[in-house]
Amino acid sequence: xxxxxxxxxxxxxxxxxxxxxxxxxxxxxxxxxxxxxxxxxxxxxxxxxxxxxxxxxxxxxxxxxxxxxxxxxxxxxxxxxxxxxxxxxxxxxxxxxxxxxxxxxxxxxxxxxxxxxxxxxxxxxxxxxxxxxxxxxxxxxxxxxxxxxxxxxxxxxxxxxxxxxxxxxxxxxxxxxxxxxxxxxxxxxxxxxxxxxxxxxxxxxxxxxxxxxxxxxxxxxxxxxxxxxxxxxxxxxxxxxxxxxxxxxxxxxxxxxxxxxxxxxx
Numbered sequence: 722x723x724x725x726x727x728x729x730x731x732x733x734x735x736x737x738x739x740x741x742x743x744x745x746x747x748x749x750x751x752x753x754x755x756x757x758x759x760x761x762x763x764x765x766x767x768x769x770x771x772x773x774x775x776x777x778x779x780x781x782x783x784x785x786x787x788x789x790x791x792x793x794x795x796x797x798x799x800x801x802x803x804x805x806x807x808x809x810x811x812x813x814x815x816x817x818x819x820x821x822x823x824x825x826x827x828x829x830x831x832x833x834x835x836x837x838x839x840x841x842x843x844x845x846x847x848x849x850x851x852x853x854x855x856x857x858x859x860x861x862x863x864x865x866x867x868x869x870x871x872x873x874x875x876x877x878x879x880x881x882x883x884x885x886x887x888x889x890x891x892x893x894x895x896x897x898x899x900x901x902x903x904x905x906x907x908x909x910x911x912x913x914x915x916x917x918x919x920x921x922x923x924x925x926x927x928x929x930x931x932x933x934x935x936x937x938x939x940x941x942x943x944x945x946x947x948x949x950x951x952x953x954x955x956x957x958x959x960x961x962x963x964x965x966x967x968x969x970x971x972x973x974x975x976x977x978x979x980x981x982x983x984x985x986x987x
Contacts, residue, residue, distance in 0.1 A: 845867050872911045
C-alpha cells in the first residue's frame, strides 16, 4: 500500500486540477475553511484503518489486531494478535516500545496498562461460563476473579485451599486452564480430564490434591484454546489472577489481600 506522504502528494496534484482557474483570494479562504470542517474523528479513523492494513516490517505484513488513537497527536497504539503492543506514527515508519503515561494533576497514569487491562476484561467477558470451572458461595458473589491454573503448580494448590474463604468473603473464582509446560505435558492431560468430568469443580479439587480423576479426558474441551488465550493475555506462570478490571496479578495472593484489592475489606 502507498505510504501516507505519497498519498498526500498525489491528492495535492489532483487538487490542482480541481481548483477553478478564476479562484479569488476570498473564495480560496472560503474553500480552505470548508476543508477544515472535515471531522477530526473521521480523519483519525482513516489513519487507524490504513495503519492496520499496511503495517509491515522488512516487507512482511504484521499481524495487527487493532490500532487506536492516543492522546499524543500523530501517535497510535498498535496491538498485535499475539497480545504484544507498541506505538507507531501515522505511516508506520517509526515505532516506540514501552508504556505511555499521562502526567496529570494526580501524578502519573499508565495509559498502556489501562488499555491492556480493559482488553483483558473484554476478552474474558466473552468466554462463556460453560467453558469454565466455577467456584462460588451460596450467596450472590460481590466480585469474580479469573484464575489461570495448572494442577502441577504448588502455589495453585495453595490458592485452591483458600477458595472456601474466598467464597465466604463473596469472591467467586472462575478457573481457566494454563498447563505451564505446554499441551504435551501431564498437567495438560489432567486439565483435559477435569474439563471432561461430569462434575468439574470436584475434579479440579481432586487434581489439586493429586488424586486420580475418573474422566478419560478425550471429550471436546477448551484446554488448548485457554492455554493460547492465557499467553495472549500476558500470562507467564500460574496461578495468574485477573481482577474484574482486567488487571493481571501473578502468583498466590492471600484472601485478605485479594479482598482488599477488590475493595471488599471487612
